[in-house]
Amino acid sequence: MAPTDTPPPTFDRRTFLRLSGVSSAALALGVAASDADAAATPGGPVPDGVFGLGIASGDPGPGSxxxxxxxxPEPLAADGHGGMPLRPVPVRWEVSPDERFRVVARRGTAIASPELAHAVHPLVEGLEPGREYFYRFRVGREVSPVGRTKTLPAAGASTSSFSFATASCQAWYHGHFSAYRHLANEELDAVFFLGDYIYEYGIGESNLWRAGASVAPEHGAEIETLEQFRLRYALFKTDPHLQALHATAPWMxxxxxxxxxxxxxxxGSRYGISTEHFPHLRAVAYRAFYENLPLSLSTMPDGPDSTVFRRFDVGSLARFNVLDTRQFRDAPPVDREDQYDERRSMLGRQQERWLYEGMSGSPATWNVAANxxxxxxxxxxxxxxxxxxxxARARLIEAMRTTSNPVVLTGDIHRHVASELKADFADPxxxxxxxxxxxxxxxSGGDGAPTDGYTPDWVQHPYVKLYDGRRGYVHCRMTPDELTSRFRIVPWIEADADAPVRTTARFVTPAGAPGLEGQE
Structure with missing residues (x-):
């Protein structure tokens, strides 16, 4: 039976867990199921086209x-269940070093449960470090497209290079995902997605700028329920270029x-949702986030709480600290005195300690905060x-001074910006x-332009080396000697997905010499 998604007028934390939690059995079987579990799952017909939302991989380790x-099969079914019958379905998976699957390295089964919107998150272990693999799923006689993934190098292993991209803010209704069409053809070991995978706003005539697109009336309301969150993820994930990129490389x-x-x-809500109701909104939102992305089980929320800050080591080359800058932050400042209060935190004290200890104790050449x-x-x-x-920023900068070659990866602002981080921003x-x-x-933001009304705020600072308001992504290549970052843009997205891509700026950051050296 599907869990209840509408909260009662009043509730406490125990109610949150009852309404927003998932049974431990469903969680476990969605990661790994035995042959006996699969055999015990009631059979029955499954609609055709079950892989309508594509496939993905993520959260890689040295051998996993x-x-x-x-x-x-019906991604945009209004009830948020994607056209699936409300019963568990066995899903078989295979992983191979060969795109044609002549050799199968690992195989297994997971159970897709209606409790998790028929999502599965199998953890594949026992793989070789730093190796490319291919994977696919089977349900009945139906086979998914083939995806490509890659494990991380072994702990401490010498690593000659690591190529990755950063992306953020994909408001489907504002335009086509042209950037992903190009990014899927880049050299990639991983993709770091830095926030705003979906948007909660109602979609209507005023904000539907994607030429040729239309949506059903149920998309017109601002999201409040689990079913609505599931439907919004499904809408965005129907984009073929997003699906292709997910199938190209592992995502963090x-x-x-x-x-x-x-x-x-x-x-805290900025839009009038009561302090009593807002944690429920957060609980169902975090639940849908887990259901719809290739995340490890450690990120599965417990009611309105989730741990998404985590760490990925790329041999001896790089340490990536993926941060959560929303769940633990203090409330917005009420005045300047409050803004400069030494006690205020963006990350919360626990996450701060985890980050700073991981930076100061890092053996890696490059130390990255994905933020x-x-x-x-x-x-x-x-x-x-x-x-x-x-x-809090001053504490972060001070912690960066204890580690080697710190780098911050950021999204959010719908602009390309390259900036040098100063020991004291008041003194350039x-x-x-x-x-x-x-x-x-x-x-998000439609076509954009090289400059806009916010440009003066940014370029007034000598440490800001680039500002460009067009759509795109950043592609990076790390070696033991340098980090090369290319800021890639497409000139339009609203009309169609056919725009070309080009590099608007390229920077080199030498190891041991923090800064941005502009390159043609």
């Missing part, structure tokens, strides 16, 4: 990776605000960014501690 699919994903509500923080909102100082009135948490001549690479949006 998480696979994902969500069965949905974090959230920003629109996976729940614009500019939210912790249990939702801008760290660089821009203007004091941008309180949703780290500008609203200057004491102070030492450069690291670099921040901010990727523009994939679609």
């Amino acid at each position: 990776v998480v696979l994902w699919t969500r069965l949905a 994903v974090t959230w920003d605000d629109h996976e729940v509500q614009n500019n939210y923080g912790a249990d 939702g909102v801008t760290v660089s100082a821009i203007t004091e009135d941008r309180t949703d960014q780290w500008d609203g948490y200057p004491a 001549d102070s030492p450069t501690v690291g670099v921040e690479l901010i990727c523009t949006s994939v679609a």
Whole structure:
């Protein structure tokens, strides 16, 4: 039976867990099921076209990776169940070093349950480190497309290079995912998605800028329920270029605000939702986030709480710390004195300690924080960014000074920005501690333009080396000697998905010499 999704007028934490939790059996079987479990699952016909939302992989380790699919023969069915019968369905998977599957390295079964919107997250272990693999799923006689993934190098292993991209902010209704069409053809070991995978707003005539697109009336309401979140993920994931990119490389994903509500923080809504109701909204939003992305079981929410900050080591080359800048932050400042209060935190004390200890103790050449909102100082009135948490930013910068070659990866602002992180932003001549690479949006904001009304706020600072408001992504290649970042843009997205891609700026950051050296 599907869980109840509509909260009662009043409830406590135990009620949250009852309404928003998932049975331990469903969770476990969605990761790994035995032959006996599969045989014990009631049979019955399954509709054709169950792989309508594609396939994906994510959260890789040196010998492991998480696979994902969500069965949905009718992805846009209004009830959020994707056209699936409300019963469990066995899903078989295979992993091979060969795209034609002449040799199968690992195989297994997971049970797609209606409790998790028929999503499965099999954890594949026992793979070789630093190796390319291919995977596919089977349901009955139906076989999914083939996906490509890659494990991380062994702990401490010498690694000659690592290529990755950053992307964020994919408002489907604002335009086509042209950037993903190009990104799927790049050299990629991984993709870091930095927030705003979906948007919660109702979709209507005023914001549906994607030429040729239309939506059913149920998409017109702002999201409040689990079914609505499931449907919104399904809408965005019907894009063929997003599906292709998911099937090209493993993703490491974090959230920003629109996976729940614009500019939210912790249990606080900026739009009038009561403190009693908002944690329920967060609970169902976090639940849908897990259901629809290739995430490890450790990120599965417990009611309104989830742990999405986690760490990925790429041999001895790089350490990536994926952060959560929403769930634990203090409330927006009420005045300047509050804004500069030393006690204020963007990450919460537990996550701060975890990050700083991981940075100071890191053996890696490059140490990266994959983060939702801008760290660089821009203007004091941008309180949703780290500008609203200057004491927390100072602690972060100080922690960066204890590690080698710090890099911050950021999304959120729908602009490409390359910035040098200063020991003291009030003194542009102070030492450069690291670099921040901010990727523009994939679609949010429509076509965009090289400059806009916000340009002066950013380029007034000598440490900001690039500002470009067009759509695209950032492609990076790390070696033991340098980090090369290419800021890629497409000139339009609203009319169609056919726009070409080009590099608007390219920077080199030498190991041991933090900064951004512009290159033609």
